[in-house]
Amino acid sequence: MENTTNEELLALIERATAGDKESLEKVIVSVQDLVFNLSLRMLGTFPDAEDATQDILLKIITHLSSFRGESAFHTWVFRIATNHLKNYQKHMFAKFPLSFEFYGDDIVNGKIDDVSDLTQNVEKAILAEELKMSCTNVMLQCLDAESRCIFILGTMFQLDSRIAGDILGITPEAYRQRLSRIRRKMADFLMEYCGEYGNGKCRCANRVNYAIRNHRINPAQLDFASAVPKDTMIEVKQAMESIDDLSQEFAFCKTYQSPASLKKFIQKFLDGASYSVVTNA
Numbered sequence: 001m002e003n004t005t006n007e008e009l010l011a012l013i014e015r016a017t018a019g020d021k022e023s024l025e026k027v028i029v030s031v032q033d034l035v036f037n038l039s040l041r042m043l044g045t046f047p048d049a050e051d052a053t054q055d056i057l058l059k060i061i062t063h064l065s066s067f068r069g070e071s072a073f074h075t076w077v078f079r080i081a082t083n084h085l086k087n088y089q090k091h092m093f094a095k096f097p098l099s100f101e102f103y104g105d106d107i108v109n110g111k112i113d114d115v116s117d118l119t120q121n122v123e124k125a126i127l128a129e130e131l132k133m134s135c136t137n138v139m140l141q142c143l144d145a146e147s148r149c150i151f152i153l154g155t156m157f158q159l160d161s162r163i164a165g166d167i168l169g170i171t172p173e174a175y176r177q178r179l180s181r182i183r184r185k186m187a188d189f190l191m192e193y194c195g196e197y198g199n200g201k202c203r204c205a206n207r208v209n210y211a212i213r214n215h216r217i218n219p220a221q222l223d224f225a226s227a228v229p230k231d232t233m234i235e236v237k238q239a240m241e242s243i244d245d246l247s248q249e250f251a252f253c254k255t256y257q258s259p260a261s262l263k264k265f266i267q268k269f270l271d272g273a274s275y276s277v278v279t280n281a
Helices: 006-017 021-043 046-066 073-086 100-109 124-142 145-156 161-168 172-193 208-213 223-227 260-271 273-279
Strands: none
Touching: 006 021, 006 046, 006 073, 021 046, 021 073, 021 124, 021 145, 021 260, 046 073, 046 260, 073 145, 073 161, 100 124, 100 172, 124 145, 124 172, 124 208, 124 223, 145 161, 145 172, 161 172
16 A cells, blocks of 8 residues: 555545445555554553554544545544544553653663663563653653654654644744644653763663563563664664754654454454444444
8 A cells, every 4th residue: 555646545545435445445555654653652552552443443444534635634634643542541541650750760760780681581671662662652651642743743753843833733933833842851851861862871781670670661572673664774863854963863763563353453344234224334
């Protein structure tokens, strides 16, 4: 679906809304990675992102007939997804919110040397990479939902300020100003504390066992490492829009593959009785 033209996509949507199940599946599969990556960045964990993605994909399916082509289809999808995620309260960090102060204090004062080896014979370098991806993703949870959404749309998805502003209901100028402030806040935190992307003393390799003990990573289930396509890792520094000079600091914003269970979920839904209810609505 990556090479599908806008005309071909619109034709698929038209057939899908007319009841063609195969076309509907193609339409949904074409946006599932987009929705999953947005959900993962907004919510912080794979289980929460997968649950939210399922909810959003169902919303897209049930509201597809309302798409009029007045904007790009992906813009329409972004609007549905961001509205859902900004108000989503079922994820872990809604119950246990983070702050930059808490995160910084944990980096400085965490007793990382008082933990025994918990690596379960998994290479420490692999676990350090898992922790790095997990940590930078979870760090986004220190932002409020609106700021997090602005950062993700501008830094990861590199949306034009007019489109992003329209999605969020703010002017392009306000969006650009807020994005610049948020990116500076993120960059300042990384520069102060992180030794991977800044000048801080924190090194993932030194915190692996501490992270395992605190259930931040699991040697038996490396979600982030398994979800990064080896041949399609995308670093934002390669294509960052020219708002400021922070590209290097945000090189951690990679694109992840959505879990295979999401495609199974879509297929199960389309093959089940629920699909008949939707198409007959």
